[in-house]
Amino acid sequence: MARAKPNRGFELGGVEVAPGTQQTIQLDVAQLYTHTPLTIPVEVLNGRLEGPVLLISAAIHGDELNGVEVVRQILSLVEPAKLKGTLVAVPVVNVFGFIQKSRYLPDRRDLNRSFPGSQKGSIAARLAHQFFSQVVTRCSHIIDLHTAAVYRTNLPQLRANLDDPESSAMAQAFGAPVVINASTRDGSLRAEAQAKGIPVLTFEGGEALRFDSGAINMAIKGCIRVMRSLGMLPSRRRSRSDTMAVARSTSWVRAEQDGIIRSQVALGSKVKKGAVLAKIAAPLGHGEFTLLAPKEGIVIGQHTLPLVNEGDALFHLAYFEQQHADEAMAQIDSLFDEDPGPGIIYDVDEPGLT
Numbered sequence: 001m002a003r004a005k006p007n008r009g010f011e012l013g014g015v016e017v018a019p020g021t022q023q024t025i026q027l028d029v030a031q032l033y034t035h036t037p038l039t040i041p042v043e044v045l046n047g048r049l050e051g052p053v054l055l056i057s058a059a060i061h062g063d064e065l066n067g068v069e070v071v072r073q074i075l076s077l078v079e080p081a082k083l084k085g086t087l088v089a090v091p092v093v094n095v096f097g098f099i100q101k102s103r104y105l106p107d108r109r110d111l112n113r114s115f116p117g118s119q120k121g122s123i124a125a126r127l128a129h130q131f132f133s134q135v136v137t138r139c140s141h142i143i144d145l146h147t148a149a150v151y152r153t154n155l156p157q158l159r160a161n162l163d164d165p166e167s168s169a170m171a172q173a174f175g176a177p178v179v180i181n182a183s184t185r186d187g188s189l190r191a192e193a194q195a196k197g198i199p200v201l202t203f204e205g206g207e208a209l210r211f212d213s214g215a216i217n218m219a220i221k222g223c224i225r226v227m228r229s230l231g232m233l234p235s236r237r238r239s240r241s242d243t244m245a246v247a248r249s250t251s252w253v254r255a256e257q258d259g260i261i262r263s264q265v266a267l268g269s270k271v272k273k274g275a276v277l278a279k280i281a282a283p284l285g286h287g288e289f290t291l292l293a294p295k296e297g298i299v300i301g302q303h304t305l306p307l308v309n310e311g312d313a314l315f316h317l318a319y320f321e322q323q324h325a326d327e328a329m330a331q332i333d334s335l336f337d338e339d340p341g342p343g344i345i346y347d348v349d350e351p352g353l354t
């Protein structure tokens, strides 16, 4: 194998990060009514040797907090002196939403529908433009961390374009319990970065405004495994299986009447066709309706609020070929084995990094 070349300085927002060092850069994006500048904090770890430039971003939706903790822990594990290539870590992209504990921006736009943005648009378009032009397009690989929206929770899962070999290899290395070969939505970071030829993994895990230890630990280990597979960190002997639990398709099961819902299945459960997913009834218990699984699948997303309107999306089911279903269930079991419980976060211990 050819020996790696020494790295060059990495310039961002007018700051040059020398090889083998790390720096916090405050990227100017806008200003508040008070004319106080609003900045996105970006941590750049520039390795001593040349290699990929990996962006790990979180909180593009300002209320999705698991990724913020994922980035914090990854930064505590990785040292620039031992890194090949460059890690660009952005724990909070949507700083406005983060302050407001909101998914959106003050112009009520969704940042993840606003890429690549524009210099002359409203605040979402401008923030998207700054982040996309100054950070995203400088990176060779991206992992973007999300959670479900409020009142919903997601089993740790990846969305990626598996028809792209590089994205597929990253997804394989990440090792999430479920992988969805998902099409992209216009204006999302993944769609617009992929259009520029940059492979992107979107991680989804847990719910908004909460810390979910299982999803956080899974994402930290996944990101480190991707960095090892890209050669940015020393590789370890593979102990993981080579199969990916790729879902054949997914669908939402919706409420067929209004009422109070009592869920009968947990996230990560495997359900047979016709299994009872939930019971929905009026507050006095009248008119109980039983919601059934349309096909055999695994519950990868779930409504958490017990109050539902007819038509609300309640259970996200993923459907698999048998072999992939077994792989997914094995990973889901190990995920729950390691989960210390609601709200309790422990720091991931990754030997060989420090």
Ligand SMILES: [Zn+2]
Residues within 6 Å of the ligand: 060, 061, 064, 146, 147
């Ligand atoms: Zn999100």
